[in-house]
Amino acid sequence: MKFPLKSFEPPGRxxxxxxxxxxxxxxxxxxxxFAPAATPxxxxxxxxxxxxxxxxxxxxxxxxxxxxxxxxxxxxxxxxGREPAQVYGSTxxxxxxxxxxxxxxxxxxxxxxxxxxxxxxxxxPASAVDVTVIxxxxxxxxxxxxxxxxxxNEMHIPVxxxxxxxxxxxxxLSADTDHSFxxxxxxxxxxxxxxxxxEMWLDPSRVGIYLxxxxxxxxxxxxxxxxxxxxxxxxxxxxxxxxxxxxxxQDAKVVAGKRVFETTACINCHAINGTAADGRFGPDLTHxxxxxxxxxxxxxxxxxxxxxxxxxxxxxxxxxxMPAMKLNDADLDAVVAYLETLR
Amino acid sequence: xxxxxxxxxxxxxxxxxxxxxxxxxxxxxxxxxxGLLYIVLALLFLVVGGVEALIMRIQLVHAHNTFVSPxxxxxxxxxxxxxxxxxxxxPILFGFANYLVPLMIGARDMAFPRLNAFSFWLSALxxxxxxxxxxxxxxxxxxxxAPDVGWWAYAPLTAKxxxxxxxxxxxxxxxxxxxxxxxxxxxxxxxxxxSMRCPGMxxxxxxxxxxxxxxxxxxxxxxxxxxxxAQLMLLVDxxxxxxxxxxxxxxxxxxxxHFFWIFGHxxxxxxxxxxxxxxxxxVPVFSRKPIFGYPVMVGATICIGFVSMSVWAHHMFTIxxxxxxxxxxTITTMAVGIPTGIKIFNWLGTMWGGxxxxxxxxxxxxxxxxxxxIAGLTGIMLASAPFDWQLGNSYFVVAHFxxxxxxxxxxxxxxxxxxxxxxxxxxxxxxxxxKLHFWLFVIGFHATFDTMHIPGxxxxxxxxxxxxxxxxxxxxxxxxxxxxxxxxxxxLIFVWNLxxxxxxxxxxxxxxxxxxxxxxxxxxxPPAYNFASIPAVASRRPLWDxxxxxxxxxxxx
Numbered sequence: 001m002k003f004p005l006k007s008f009e010p011p012g013r014x015x016x017x018x019x020x021x022x023x024x025x026x027x028x029x030x031x032x033x034f035a036p037a038a039t040p041x042x043x044x045x046x047x048x049x050x051x052x053x054x055x056x057x058x059x060x061x062x063x064x065x066x067x068x069x070x071x072x073x074x075x076x077x078x079x080x081g082r083e084p085a086q087v088y089g090s091t092x093x094x095x096x097x098x099x100x101x102x103x104x105x106x107x108x109x110x111x112x113x114x115x116x117x118x119x120x121x122x123x124x125p126a127s128a129v130d131v132t133v134i135x136x137x138x139x140x141x142x143x144x145x146x147x148x149x150x151x152x153n154e155m156h157i158p159v160x161x162x163x164x165x166x167x168x169x170x171x172x173l174s175a176d177t178d179h180s181f182x183x184x185x186x187x188x189x190x191x192x193x194x195x196x197x198x199e200m201w202l203d204p205s206r207v208g209i210y211l212x213x214x215x216x217x218x219x220x221x222x223x224x225x226x227x228x229x230x231x232x233x234x235x236x237x238x239x240x241x242x243x244x245x246x247x248x249x250q251d252a253k254v255v256a257g258k259r260v261f262e263t264t265a266c267i268n269c270h271a272i273n274g275t276a277a278d279g280r281f282g283p284d285l286t287h288x289x290x291x292x293x294x295x296x297x298x299x300x301x302x303x304x305x306x307x308x309x310x311x312x313x314x315x316x317x318x319x320x321x322m323p324a325m326k327l328n329d330a331d332l333d334a335v336v337a338y339l340e341t342l343r
Numbered sequence: 344x345x346x347x348x349x350x351x352x353x354x355x356x357x358x359x360x361x362x363x364x365x366x367x368x369x370x371x372x373x374x375x376x377x378g379l380l381y382i383v384l385a386l387l388f389l390v391v392g393g394v395e396a397l398i399m400r401i402q403l404v405h406a407h408n409t410f411v412s413p414x415x416x417x418x419x420x421x422x423x424x425x426x427x428x429x430x431x432x433x434p435i436l437f438g439f440a441n442y443l444v445p446l447m448i449g450a451r452d453m454a455f456p457r458l459n460a461f462s463f464w465l466s467a468l469x470x471x472x473x474x475x476x477x478x479x480x481x482x483x484x485x486x487x488x489a490p491d492v493g494w495w496a497y498a499p500l501t502a503k504x505x506x507x508x509x510x511x512x513x514x515x516x517x518x519x520x521x522x523x524x525x526x527x528x529x530x531x532x533x534x535x536x537x538s539m540r541c542p543g544m545x546x547x548x549x550x551x552x553x554x555x556x557x558x559x560x561x562x563x564x565x566x567x568x569x570x571x572x573a574q575l576m577l578l579v580d581x582x583x584x585x586x587x588x589x590x591x592x593x594x595x596x597x598x599x600x601h602f603f604w605i606f607g608h609x610x611x612x613x614x615x616x617x618x619x620x621x622x623x624x625x626v627p628v629f630s631r632k633p634i635f636g637y638p639v640m641v642g643a644t645i646c647i648g649f650v651s652m653s654v655w656a657h658h659m660f661t662i663x664x665x666x667x668x669x670x671x672x673t674i675t676t677m678a679v680g681i682p683t684g685i686k687i688f689n690w691l692g693t694m695w696g697g698x699x700x701x702x703x704x705x706x707x708x709x710x711x712x713x714x715x716x717i718a719g720l721t722g723i724m725l726a727s728a729p730f731d732w733q734l735g736n737s738y739f740v741v742a743h744f745x746x747x748x749x750x751x752x753x754x755x756x757x758x759x760x761x762x763x764x765x766x767x768x769x770x771x772x773x774x775x776x777x778k779l780h781f782w783l784f785v786i787g788f789h790a791t792f793d794t795m796h797i798p799g800x801x802x803x804x805x806x807x808x809x810x811x812x813x814x815x816x817x818x819x820x821x822x823x824x825x826x827x828x829x830x831x832x833x834x835l836i837f838v839w840n841l842x843x844x845x846x847x848x849x850x851x852x853x854x855x856x857x858x859x860x861x862x863x864x865x866x867x868x869p870p871a872y873n874f875a876s877i878p879a880v881a882s883r884r885p886l887w888d889x890x891x892x893x894x895x896x897x898x899x900x
Contacts, residue, residue, distance in 0.1 A: 031802025033733040044729045055720040075698040084698050089636035097688040105677045112727040113670045120666040177500050184802040188732020191662045194590035198663035215736045215804040217493045220413050223807035319413050
C-alpha cells in the first residue's frame with residue numbers, strides 16, 4: 001500500500017522556491033512579502049524566516065515519523081490475522097511530546113512579541129512626514145495636514161535615509177465601510193475602520209513605485225481599489241509637494257471644458273482647488289494629470305481612457321460609484337481637454 | 344450484551360405507498376433518521392456550495408477575466424462561505440453525532456427526540472431561506488439578489504446604507520435559525536451523553552467520539568449564542584433604528600467583529616472536534632490497537648475547548664489593537680496548538696507497532712493526518728501577529744483554512760462515510776471506487792490548496808473578483824482552478840459510489856471492520872430501537888472483550 005508522499009511538498013522547499021520567486025519578482029511591480037523595502041516589512045520578513053524554519057523543522061520531524069509508521073507498520077499478508085500487541089499509552093512519552101511543544105511555543109512567542117513591540121511601539125521622530133489616509137468606496141484619499149495637500153490613489157512619500165530617517169506616519173480613517181491599507185513590500189496591513197483612528201508607519205529605503213491594494217472586503221469594487229506608493233528622493237518629493245500646493249491650472253484655451261465641469265454634477269463629488277468645485281465624495285482632481293492611473297488604479301491615465309471613464313465608468317470598473325455622466329460629444333471633449341490641463 | 348436482532352414486522356412492512364414513507368421521514372423523531380436527514384441536507388448543500396466555488400475558480404483563471412460580474416462574484420463567495428459552514432459542515436457533523444452517539448453509548452435514542460426533530464427542521468428552514476434570497480432578496484420588485492456582504496458580514500456593510508433591500512436580512516435570519524437549531528442539538532447531545540449511557544459505561548469508558556461531541560456541544564452553547572445575539576442586534580439596527588453597528592450613527596464596526604469571531608474561531612474547533620472523533624475511532628480499528636493515551640486525548644480535548652475560546656481576536660490582528668492585545672492573542676493561539684499537537688502524536692502512537700490495514704477509511708485518515716499537520720503549522724505561522732499583518736486576508740489565509748476544512752474536516756468526513764456507510768445501509772461502499780476517489784481527491788486537493796498559499800505570499804488579497812496581470816499570480820491561479828476541477832470529478836465518483844453501492848454493494852453484516860464499539864454489535868442497518876436489550880460494558884472496547892474473553896481490556900484500564 002502506498003500513501004501520498006509525492007503530493008506533499010515540505011514547507012522548506014516551498015519557502016526556498018518562494019525566495020527564488022521573490023528574487024525573480026524584485027521588479028518595481030513586486031507585491032511579494034519576501035521582497036521587503038522598509039523596516040516594518042524587513043522585521044516581518046526576518047520573523048517569518050525564523051517561524052518558517054521552526055515550523056519547517058517540526059514538519060520534517062513529524063512527517064518522517066508519520067511516514068515511517070505508515071510504511072513500517074502496514075499490515076502484511078503473512079500476519080495470519082493475529083492482533084498486534086495492545087498498548088494503551090505511556091506517561092513518559094506523553095510528557096515528552098507535551099513539554100517539547102510548550103518550549104517551542106515559548107520561543108516562538110518571545111521572538112514574535114519582540115517584533116510586535118518594535119513595529120507597533122516605535123517612537124515617532126520629529127522629522128516624520130504625516131499623511132492621513134481615508135478609505136472610500138472604492139478609492140484612497142491622502143491628506144498631508146502639515147503640507148496642505150489633498151490627493152488620491154497615489155501616495156508620494158520621501159525615501160528614508162537610515163542616517164537621517166524621514167519615516168512617514170499614516171493616520172488611517174474610513175469614510176464608509178472597512179478597508180485595509182496593504183503595500184506588502186513596505187509593511188503589513190492595517191485596517192481603516194469608520195469611527196476609529198489607526199496608525200502605521202513606513203520608512204522605505206529605496207526610491208521607486210510600490211504597489212498594493214485594499215485588503216478588507218469593502219463592497220462591489222473591492223478588487224479594483226488599488227494602491228500606488230511613489231517613494232521619491234528628497235529633492236523629488238519637495239518638487240512634488242510644491243507642485244501639489246499650487247491651485248488648479250487656469251488655461252484660457254479650455255475655459256469651455258471648465259464651464260462644463262463647473263455646471264454639471266462633477267462638482268458634487270470632485271474638488272479642484274481654485275475653482276467652484278469642492279465636492280469631497282470623489283477624488284480631488286486639482287492635479288489629476290500628475291497621476292499615472294485613473295479609477296484607483298483601474299485604468300492608465302490616458303486621454304482615451306479618461307474619456308471612457310467619464311462616459312461609461314462601468315466599462316472600466318463596474319459597480320464603482322462614479323456615475324455615467326451622459327455628456328454630449330462636444331461637452332465630453334471639452335471636459336477631457338480641461339482635465340488634461342490639471343498638471 | 345445482545346447481538347441478536349428481533350424483527351418487528353409491523354415496522355418493516357413492505358409495499359407501503361411512497362406518501363406514507365415520506366410522511367414517516369418528515370415526522371420522524373428517530374435519531375438515526377434525523378441523522379440521515381441532516382447528512383442528506385448537508386450533501387445537497389455541499390454540491391451547491393461546490394458549484395459556487397467552481398464558478399469563482401473559473402472567474403479567477405486569468406487576470407481581468409469577465410466570466411461573472413463583480414456583483415455576482417461577491418454574492419458567490421458570501422453564499423459559498425455561509426453555505427459551507429452553516430449548512431454543510433454543521434449539519435453533516437450533527438448528522439453523524441445524531442446517528443452515532445446513541446448507538447455508541449448503548450442508548451435507544453437521543454434524550455429529547457422531539458427537540459432533535461425541531462432542531463433539524465429549523466436548520467433546514469434556515470438553509471432554504473438563505474437561498475430564497477435569490478428570489479426575495481430585493482423585496483418584490485423583481486430583482487432578486489443573494490447577500491453580498493461576505494460570510495463575516497462585517498459592519499457597516501450590513502447597514503441599510505450599504506446593503507439596501509432584504510438580501511442581508513435573509514442571511515441574518517438564515518444564520519440565526521441555524522444557530523437555534525445548533526443550540527437545540529447541542530443541548531440534546533449533552534443531555535444524551537450525560538444521562539443515557541448504558542450500564543458500566545462511566546465517563547472514562549466512553550468512546551472518544553462521545554467525549555469529543557460532548558466538548559463540541561458545550562462549545563456550541565457558549566459560542567453560537569453570541570452570534571445569535573449579534574444577529575438580533577443587527578436586525579434591531581436595520582429595522583428599529585438601533586445603532587449597535589451602524590457607524591454612520593456612531594455605532595461600532597469593531598463590536599461586530601468581536602461578536603462574530605468569538606463565535607467564528609471556536610466554530611473551527613466545533614467543526615474539527617467531531618472530525619478528531621472520527622479519526623480517534625477509525626485509526627485504532629485499522630491499526631488493530633486501542634487508542635494511545637485515552638486519558639490524555641480526553642484532557643487535550645477539554646483543553647482545546649477552553650483555550651480555543653480565548654483566541655478569537657487573532658482574526659483581528661490588523662484592526663489596530665495595541666501591542667499587548669496582539670501579544671496576548673498570539674500566545675493563546677500558539678498555545679492551542681499544543682493540545683492539538685498532542686492529538687496528532689497520539690494518533691501516531693496508535694499506529695506505531697500496529698498492523699495497519701489500508702482500507703479506504705484508513706486512507707482518508709492518513710491523508711487527514713498529513714494535511715492537518717500542515718494546516719496546523721501554517722496556523723502557527725499566522726498566529727504570529729506580524730506574519731498575520733502581511734498574510735491576513737490574503738490567499739495564504741484562504742489556503743490555510745481550506746487546508747483545515749477540506750484537508751482536515753472533509754477528509755475525516757470521507758473516512759467516516761466509508762467507515763459507517765455499511766452500518767447505516769447494510770451495504771459496503773465499493774473499495775475500488777473509494778480508492779479512485781481518494782487518490783483523485785488527494786491530487787486535486789494538493790494542486791489547489793498547496794499552490795494557493797503562494798499568491799498570498801505574493802500579495803494577492805482574498806475576495807477580489809479579478810486581479811492585475813504582471814504580479815506573478817496568473818499561472819498559480821490557473822493551477823488552483825485546475826485542481827478544483829479534479830476535486831469535482833472525485834466528488835462525483837464519491838456520490839456515484841454512495842448511490843450505486845446502496846443497491847449493488849456487498850452485504851456488510853453487523854461488523855465488517857472487526858471493530859470494538861457498540862454500534863457494531865447490532866444489525867446493519869440498526870433496528871429502530873437500536874438494542875433489543877440494553878448492553879452493559881466493562882471497558883472502552885466492549886466488542887474486544889467479547890471477541891477476546893481470554894484477554895479483555897477490562898483487566899488493563
